[in-house]
Amino acid sequence: MNDQLSDDALARAFNAWMDDYVNHPETFTSTTATALAHLRDRIDGREPTYGEVSAATLKAYLSHGGSATGRSAA
Structure with a gap:
């Protein structure tokens, strides 16, 4: 993995991914x-x-x- 990829950056990305799922579940495959x-x-x-x-x-x-x-997560 890229050493420049911080835990904070990964955490933000995964939180955004989950926010999208929570706000727009119909766009995700089961x-x-x-x-x-x-x-x-x-x-x-x-x-x-x-x-x-x-x-x-x-x-x-x-x-x-x-x-x-x-899309915005909000």
Whole structure:
């Protein structure tokens, strides 16, 4: 992990991610659906995309200093 990535920056990003979920749950895929897609990929011999998608989402939250969707958390 990037040594310049502070715990504070990560905490802000994860809090913004949760704020988006709390305020706009309809924009998120269910955990069950995500887990099933991950398992289906593994069973079918494919590399799951969960990590790539999650990494891109976290980067978006880190770079925007807030919502990855551009919405306010309020």
